[in-house]
Amino acid sequence: MADIHIERDHQLGMGGARKLAWRWAEQAENDFDMSCTYEEGEACDEVQFTRSGVSGTLKVSADKFELEARLGFLLGAFKERIESEIVKNLDELLAAKKPAAKKKKAGSDKPA
16 A cells, blocks of 8 residues: 655635635546545545545645545555646646736836
C-alpha cells in the first residue's frame, strides 16, 4: 500500500473553499470515476472519495486543504503519477480562484 499526503494553504475563506472542494469532487467523479461524499462541518468539511484501489479524504478548512489517499497494491506502483495528477488538478483549481492583481496606469502609482 502507498499513501499520498498533500497540503495546500489558501486564502479563500470557508465559503470559497467549499465551492472549490465541490468542484474538485465533481472533477474526481467525472475524470477518475471516484465515488465522492461531501460532509459539511462547522470548522472543517470533509470529502470522502473511493474507487477500486483508492480511498481517501480531502479535509477543507477556511485556510487549508489537506488530502490523504491510500492506494492499493496495484495502484501503488503508479503513486508518483497519481500524486502529480492530484497536485496538478488541485493547484489549477486554486490558481483559478486567486484574485487578479489590479493593473496600474502607465506612469502612475494608482490602480486603473
